[in-house]
Amino acid sequence: xxxxxxxxxxxxxxYDEDGYVIQWYRSAIPSNSLAALYGLSLxxxxxxxxxxxxxxxxxxxxxxxxxxxxxxxxxxxxxxDNGMVMLVGVQSNQFPRALDIARPLRExxxxxxxxxxxxxxxxxxxxxxxxxxxxxxxxxxxxxxxEAEGRLGQVLIDAFKNELxxxxxxxxxxxxxxxxxxxxxxxxxxHLTAGATxxxxxxxxxxxxxxFCTIINVQGRKSRRRSPDDIEKIVRANVAQGLHxxxxxxDNFARNKDWEAILDKLIDLREVEKLNISFxxxxxxxxxxxxxxxxxxxxxxxxxxxxxxxxINPDSLLGAKKRQNKITDYRQMLLAWKHAGIxxxxxxxxxxxxxxxxxxxxxxxxIKRELPVxxxxxxxxxxLPGSEDHKRLHEAGIAMDxxxxxxxxxxxxxxxxxxxxxxxxxxxxxxxxxxxxDDHVETILRRCIATGTSPGKTMFFIVWxxxxxxxxxxxxxxxxxLRIRSRRNRRSGMKVESPLAFYPKYLARTFLSQFRWISxxxxxxxxxxxxxxxxxxxxxMDTALEPxxxxxxDREMFRSEAAKNYLEKVHRIERVSRGTSV
Numbered sequence: 001x002x003x004x005x006x007x008x009x010x011x012x013x014x015y016d017e018d019g020y021v022i023q024w025y026r027s028a029i030p031s032n033s034l035a036a037l038y039g040l041s042l043x044x045x046x047x048x049x050x051x052x053x054x055x056x057x058x059x060x061x062x063x064x065x066x067x068x069x070x071x072x073x074x075x076x077x078x079x080x081d082n083g084m085v086m087l088v089g090v091q092s093n094q095f096p097r098a099l100d101i102a103r104p105l106r107e108x109x110x111x112x113x114x115x116x117x118x119x120x121x122x123x124x125x126x127x128x129x130x131x132x133x134x135x136x137x138x139x140x141x142x143x144x145x146x147e148a149e150g151r152l153g154q155v156l157i158d159a160f161k162n163e164l165x166x167x168x169x170x171x172x173x174x175x176x177x178x179x180x181x182x183x184x185x186x187x188x189x190x191h192l193t194a195g196a197t198x199x200x201x202x203x204x205x206x207x208x209x210x211x212f213c214t215i216i217n218v219q220g221r222k223s224r225r226r227s228p229d230d231i232e233k234i235v236r237a238n239v240a241q242g243l244h245x246x247x248x249x250x251d252n253f254a255r256n257k258d259w260e261a262i263l264d265k266l267i268d269l270r271e272v273e274k275l276n277i278s279f280x281x282x283x284x285x286x287x288x289x290x291x292x293x294x295x296x297x298x299x300x301x302x303x304x305x306x307x308x309x310x311x312i313n314p315d316s317l318l319g320a321k322k323r324q325n326k327i328t329d330y331r332q333m334l335l336a337w338k339h340a341g342i343x344x345x346x347x348x349x350x351x352x353x354x355x356x357x358x359x360x361x362x363x364x365x366x367i368k369r370e371l372p373v374x375x376x377x378x379x380x381x382x383x384l385p386g387s388e389d390h391k392r393l394h395e396a397g398i399a400m401d402x403x404x405x406x407x408x409x410x411x412x413x414x415x416x417x418x419x420x421x422x423x424x425x426x427x428x429x430x431x432x433x434x435x436x437x438d439d440h441v442e443t444i445l446r447r448c449i450a451t452g453t454s455p456g457k458t459m460f461f462i463v464w465x466x467x468x469x470x471x472x473x474x475x476x477x478x479x480x481x482l483r484i485r486s487r488r489n490r491r492s493g494m495k496v497e498s499p500l501a502f503y504p505k506y507l508a509r510t511f512l513s514q515f516r517w518i519s520x521x522x523x524x525x526x527x528x529x530x531x532x533x534x535x536x537x538x539x540x541m542d543t544a545l546e547p548x549x550x551x552x553x554d555r556e557m558f559r560s561e562a563a564k565n566y567l568e569k570v571h572r573i574e575r576v577s578r579g580t581s582v
Contacts, residue, residue, distance in 0.1 A: 002055040005160055006076050006083035009037050012090060012097045013063040015405050017473065019491035021097065024480025026192060027064035028464075032199040032249040033089025033116065034062055035183035040152045043181035049153040050160050057083075060185060063097075064478075065192035067486045070104045077110050084159040090116030092385045093408040095132050099139075100492045106139045111159050115144035118404070120218045121386015124171050126394065130385065132404055137166055146170030147204075147219075149180045174220050177204060178227050182234045187241040194481060197245040197280070200234045202226055203256040208284070209321045212349070214386035215251045225256050228265040235266070239275055247280045254287035263293075266300035282306040286324055288336040298340040303457075305337060309346040309373070312363050312557055314566035316352035321388075327557065328570065332548045334372045338451040343458055344374045350428055351381035353417050354562075357427040364434045366557050372447055372544040374458055375465060377476055378431045379409040380424070405491075410475040432469045436462065438527060443542065445531045450540040459528045463521050471516045483513065 011031040013022050038060045045056040059076055061068060077083035085105055087098045095118045102112045114136055122130035123145045129137075136143060142164040144155065151170055158164045183200040190198045203225030206215050226234075235246070250256055269275045278301040285307060287293050297305070311317055312327055337344050348367075350360055367373060383390035383400060384407055393400055393414060401413035412424050419427065441462055448455040468479035487502045497505075531537060543555075552558070553567055 002053050003082065004055050004057055004080035005050055005156070006057045006059070006080035007041055007156065008073055008076050008083065008085045009034060009041065009058070009060045010068060010073070010085065010087050010101065011062045011064070012068075012087055012094045012101060014091075014093045014097050014408065015491045019494040020485045021063060021068075021489045022474060022478055023064050023067065023484045023486075025065070025482035025484060026194045027062065027480040028194050029064075029477060030185075030190065030193045030197055030199040030247055031062050031064075031089055032183060032201055032247075034060055035185045035199055036201070037086065037088045037148060037152070038186075039181040039184040040148055042184065044153050044156055047153070049156055054160070056156070060189055062189065062192065064480065067484065067489065068101060069488075070101065073101075074105060074108050074110055078108075082160055084111040084113065084156070084164075087112065087114045088116060090114055090118055091407075092118040092121075092404045093406065094118075096403070096405045096491065099132070099135060102136065102141050103139055103492070106141065111142070111162075111164060112140075113142040113144055113155065113159075113164070115148070117214055117218055118385055119143050120145040120171060121214045121384070123169060124217045125386055125388075125391045131402075142166060142168070144168045144170075146173065147175055147177075149175040149177055151175075171218075174204075174222075174224065177201075177224050178230060180226075180230075182230065182237060184234070184237055187243055190238075190241075190243055195245050196243055197247055198238055198243050199247040199249050200226075200231075201249045202231055202253060202262055203250050203258070206251050207255055208252070208324050209388075211319075211321045211388040211392075212381060212384065213251075213388075214384050217386050217388070219251075223255060223257050225258050228258060228261045231262050232265050232269065235269060235275070235277060239277065244275075244277050245279075246277065249282070251282060252284050253281045254283040254290060254293060259290075259293065260296065263296040263300045267296065270301050271299065277301050278303045280304045280306070282308075284308060284324055285326065285329060285333055288329070288333040294336050294340050294342075298342060302342055304343045304345060306345045306347065307333075307337075309376075310349050311352060312367065312371075313352065313354065313359075313560065313562050315354055315562040316349075319353060327563065327566065328552065330371055330557075331544070331552065335545070335548065338372050338374075338447065338453060338545075341452040341454070343453060343461065345461075346373045346376050347379060348376055348431075349379050349381050350431060351412070351416055351419075351424060355416070356418055357423055357430075360427050360431060361434055364431055368435065368440050368443070369543055370555055370557050372451075374444060374448070374453065375461055376435050377465065378428060378435075379475075380412050380428060382407060382409050382411075382413055384409075408475065408478065410478075429469075432466075436466050438523070441524060442527050442531060445528055446534070446537065446540045447542070447545055449531060449537045450545060455528060455531065459524050463517075463524050466524075467517050467520050471513050471520070483510070485509075 011034040016022050041058045050056055090098045098114055105112050122133055190196050203223055204219040205221055205223050207221050281302055283305055314327055383393050406413050412421055416424050445455045448458050465476045468474050468476040485506050488496055490496055
């Protein structure tokens, strides 16, 4: 009989304000790290990296939609002849939870590894060992920095031989990802995400230098990509499982050098083979300048797009090295997506050095009037470990919050030069309230109907965004459907509540939150129905939807001193390029 080696892959979540793991009956965002590691593990099993006489069992769990019982995870290892637990794709805010999973497993003598952005980012950017990473080493956890393609087999062999190294550091050797094992998850796992959406990365790396970004320091600035044939293989493998919805997780798909060949391949699958497939992508604010990009994205089945708008203040963008964002292009770019009927999500960062409560709210009001954004999501400017911002503050000795659980872009973790912590927090909450007023929701839906974007889907996403912030107290990217709380899965150092105290409170909270969700949905639905019946619904026009003209600079967005200075620089460059006098 073959020996059994049990590999347990876990993508950890993180804790809420009460110390309970944030998880749902259906989570919102699929984990590409988990899919990538599962696909690589399947390849190792097919190649019999542990020997022909060893059966490699693979179990994958995403804690955002699955309650992780330590005893059950341990039993998967202990029932086999050998095994290991890998905590994959661990971000900074998930590291405390990863340690809480690893600690009791190590106490039972089970081998544990941790990889992901926190380990990789801190090893790439800091001279000394990060304190949380050191805690993991102290309890005997093996750490993995870098990417697992071409390396996972050796880690498994080392685990099988009980020869795991403390650290596997491949940050200086980023692998080629063309022709490697496809990211894949079993359908039963994928169905635990909303809309049964799965994920894959078509490429890695980003050419830009944004100071708040960790991608460029973990995945590099050089584009590495899967071939169009690789993408077709991934899509077909998932369609064979009955899965049709995909999130392409590239931080910036528009900078993938093979974007057109990939989209052409997907167009062929949809239009020739009639595969019912759809996609969500992430792009920059310059993608509309790529000939045919938006038109082909539409034909390929792109339904939603995430865009890093970040700010409308040129000084803030320049200070964050977001030089690629040109505020003069914002409206043209957004109108191009609107007229393609694709829902836009735009990220917006609060807390740049020049921000004040008044300037932030004023800028949001300008966006509401002048930019045809569908969903706007707000983030604190956060010095994420692995970013240039974090390294700069760390080396300067500037205080940052020591609790990694707060590094989720939904908490302030350092002081602001102008605003107090209370002002910053109050302004963050007010930003959501200011954008998602009932009046502006109606405006968004009217714009959708006038431009051919689905008002029903947009209304659904608005409900999701408003509910996550107002009802659940989490960022929409961490949201889901029907919150689950596990009594025993509480943060270490916090008391496990008795059943008599926990369950009545849990049930009351669940019923109250569902009542509030239903009330919110009904209110938004009534707005939606009113808009659908408006006699001028197809001819609706406002400032944001007006065609781009040569007089864009007369708009309010360009009246601030920073915007005027930016425009003067633009005009000076234009005059120089034309060879005219400056």
